[in-house]
Amino acid sequence: MGQSILVVGGGMSGVSAALEAAEAGYDVVLVEKNPYLGGRVAQLHQYFPKLCPPYCGLEINFKRIKSNPRIKLYTMSEVTGIEGEPGNYKVTINQLPRYVNERCTACGKCADAVEATIPSSFDYGLGQIKAAYLPHELAYPYRYVIDPSIVETEDGAKAKEACPYDAVVLDDAPKETIEEAGAIVWAAGWSPYDASKVEYYNFNSSPDIITNVQMERLAAAGGPTGGKIVKLSNGEAPKKVAFIQCAGSRDVNHLPFCSTICCLASLKQATYVREQLKDAEVTIYFIDIRAMDRNEDFYTKVKADEKISFVKSKIGLIEPGENGVLVLNGENTTTGERFKAEHDLVVLATGMQPNTDLSKIPADMVYDEYGFVQNAEGIFGAGTVRRPGEVHVSVQDGTSAALKAIQVVAGR
Amino acid sequence: MATKAYDKSFREEVYQNVDSGEDVKLCMQCGVCGITCPLRDEMTHGPRQLWSLIRAGKRDEVMNSPDIMLCTSCYSCKVRCPRGVKVIDVMHGLAHYALEQGIVPRKETSKFGKAFWDSIYKTGRVDETEVPMRYTMMAGPIHGIFNMLEMMDIGRALLSHKRMKFKIGPGLPPSKKIKGMKGLKKMLNKAKAMSPGKEG
Numbered sequence: 001m002g003q004s005i006l007v008v009g010g011g012m013s014g015v016s017a018a019l020e021a022a023e024a025g026y027d028v029v030l031v032e033k034n035p036y037l038g039g040r041v042a043q044l045h046q047y048f049p050k051l052c053p054p055y056c057g058l059e060i061n062f063k064r065i066k067s068n069p070r071i072k073l074y075t076m077s078e079v080t081g082i083e084g085e086p087g088n089y090k091v092t093i094n095q096l097p098r099y100v101n102e103r104c105t106a107c108g109k110c111a112d113a114v115e116a117t118i119p120s121s122f123d124y125g126l127g128q129i130k131a132a133y134l135p136h137e138l139a140y141p142y143r144y145v146i147d148p149s150i151v152e153t154e155d156g157a158k159a160k161e162a163c164p165y166d167a168v169v170l171d172d173a174p175k176e177t178i179e180e181a182g183a184i185v186w187a188a189g190w191s192p193y194d195a196s197k198v199e200y201y202n203f204n205s206s207p208d209i210i211t212n213v214q215m216e217r218l219a220a221a222g223g224p225t226g227g228k229i230v231k232l233s234n235g236e237a238p239k240k241v242a243f244i245q246c247a248g249s250r251d252v253n254h255l256p257f258c259s260t261i262c263c264l265a266s267l268k269q270a271t272y273v274r275e276q277l278k279d280a281e282v283t284i285y286f287i288d289i290r291a292m293d294r295n296e297d298f299y300t301k302v303k304a305d306e307k308i309s310f311v312k313s314k315i316g317l318i319e320p321g322e323n324g325v326l327v328l329n330g331e332n333t334t335t336g337e338r339f340k341a342e343h344d345l346v347v348l349a350t351g352m353q354p355n356t357d358l359s360k361i362p363a364d365m366v367y368d369e370y371g372f373v374q375n376a377e378g379i380f381g382a383g384t385v386r387r388p389g390e391v392h393v394s395v396q397d398g399t400s401a402a403l404k405a406i407q408v409v410a411g412r
Numbered sequence: 413m414a415t416k417a418y419d420k421s422f423r424e425e426v427y428q429n430v431d432s433g434e435d436v437k438l439c440m441q442c443g444v445c446g447i448t449c450p451l452r453d454e455m456t457h458g459p460r461q462l463w464s465l466i467r468a469g470k471r472d473e474v475m476n477s478p479d480i481m482l483c484t485s486c487y488s489c490k491v492r493c494p495r496g497v498k499v500i501d502v503m504h505g506l507a508h509y510a511l512e513q514g515i516v517p518r519k520e521t522s523k524f525g526k527a528f529w530d531s532i533y534k535t536g537r538v539d540e541t542e543v544p545m546r547y548t549m550m551a552g553p554i555h556g557i558f559n560m561l562e563m564m565d566i567g568r569a570l571l572s573h574k575r576m577k578f579k580i581g582p583g584l585p586p587s588k589k590i591k592g593m594k595g596l597k598k599m600l601n602k603a604k605a606m607s608p609g610k611e612g
Contacts, residue, residue, distance in 0.1 A: 200448075200492070250440070250494055252496040253491075253492070253494065254494075287441075287442045313442075313443050314442035314443055316443065316444045316448050317447060317448075330443060331443035331447050331458065333460065338446060338452060
């Protein structure tokens with residue numbers, strides 16, 4: 001078969017696009033920025049509305065990738081240049097050094113030897129990990145990474161010495177590669193909106209104000225607390241948990257659009273709290289609860305829990321109270337009352353900012369006013385770079401982009 | 413269950429006659445304005461409820477709400493409104509429109525405004541002795557004197573720091589007029605004629 005399809009982004013939509021194209025008989029180059037595949041889905045504790053772990057689906061996909069010789073995978077890589085036209089692209093790929101080669105068996109001896117720690121980006125900065133690390137316990141590829149900060153230090157030498165398989169390569173360097181492709185699928189995903197930009201929530205003022213993505217890590221067994229939902233200020237279980245919806249969404253000063261998933265994510269996370277902490281009370285502060293199609297049933301189910309209450313109010317201020325308590329100020333727009341409510345853990349439901357808003361595709365593309373990308377003749381957006389949405393929509397969108405890409409390269 | 417239709421006439425009246433009145437349509441009733449307001453504890457309704465009342469056709473409640481004259485133009489609500497509603501413009505627009513209709517939503521503000529503009533129309537400047545004197549006297553001479561006695565310490569301090577001129581009473585001695593008083597009056601009259609609800 002002639003030309004390849006290049007897929008940028010190894011999250012849910014990118015992996016779906018790559019697999020669908022490869023299994024239809026096309027060669028695929030898959031480029032992922034992180035040292036592992038799975039993107040933001042790999043960081044989730046559970047899916048809504050079924051409350052099942054995302055990893056079982058991801059593992060099936062990884063197995064499909066592993067057994068498919070048509071997929072060529074680049075991790076820790078970014079596309080920095082695209083030249084040419086549909087049917088004939090030359091794509092520049094910059095790969096950062098992993099300092100660990102394929103001989104790695106993930107035995108973990110390098111991590112034992114190393115003393116330096118770095119913030120865990122997989123846990124959205126909530127915990128510290130060793131500077132020689134496996135990205136997470138089910139990572140694909142299942143291989144360690146050595147952080148560049150220790151390569152030239154004593155720790156780097158210790159890691160190399162500890163490795164029984166000669167897998168640590170301290171003189172590993174960045175590589176630039178040019179790949180040829182007939183069509184490109186851009187599935188670079190999204191980033192959680194920076195909560196500190198919503199200044200009246202004073203996000204950085206207390207470790208007990210966290211974001212929804214951090215809450216996923218707090219509840220996940222592989223997370224910084226081993227899956228225990230606690231207040232990071234003192235390690236105690238929270239008694240009154242608040243979720244603030246539209247934290248920086250549907251707001252002309254921040255993300256003007258609705259991300260469509262944050263309501264469901266908070267409803268889901270409310271069940272995490274209730275599952276673990278029988279006495280904890282949960283309050284969800286909202287403008288409107290947007291639970292579409294089948295998710296309406298999930299909303300109804302969560303609403304039936306008498307320890308989960310709903311207050312129609314966009315919180316206007318979080319201020320510190322006594323003994324580390326957080327005081328939420330709002331106007332209940334159903335009753336008209338202005339209130340101050342005390343909580344000991346606050347979760348900000350921040351929205352999805354398309355990564356194409358933060359960093360543009362190195363090609364002539366058209367974006368909408370929010371930074372979501374429009375399809376071009378040979379370059380197709382897939383998943384959350386096209387519009388915000390939940391995981392199954394990303395899978396469908398990846399499949400759809402694969403078909404469009406196949407139409408470009410077929411017969412060439 | 414019997415339903416009652418909202419009176420749509422008042423909201424149309426606001427959209428057409430009040431400065432930025434159509435912005436009320438943008439509101440999604442989130443409640444951030446009312447919480448952002450530094451005078452929230454003094455307000456009866458706050459902007460969000462006023463918008464809701466406008467939509468519901470509650471003319472009397474809106475036009476007589478002291479809130480529309482309490483707004484100090486700090487701009488916090490306008491900066492934070494997630495829908496970009498020009499909250500302050502509408503608040504002042506409502507106050508202005510109420511006065512035009514012969515309604516005084518908050519006497520104190522209206523009196524102070526009169527004292528303020530009288531001073532500008534007469535002398536071309538805001539005389540910092542004259543305006544508060546006239547304002548306190550508007551409640552009647554006895555009330556005015558008591559009020560001034562209450563403020564005596566502040567007055568003394570201002571005098572000793574040369575922050576205020578000494579006057580026996582309003583207009584004693586009269587304030588100095590600016591040069592070009594005629595031109596200023598022309599400008600003020602034109603601005604007044606151009607205000608929303610007058611034309612366009």
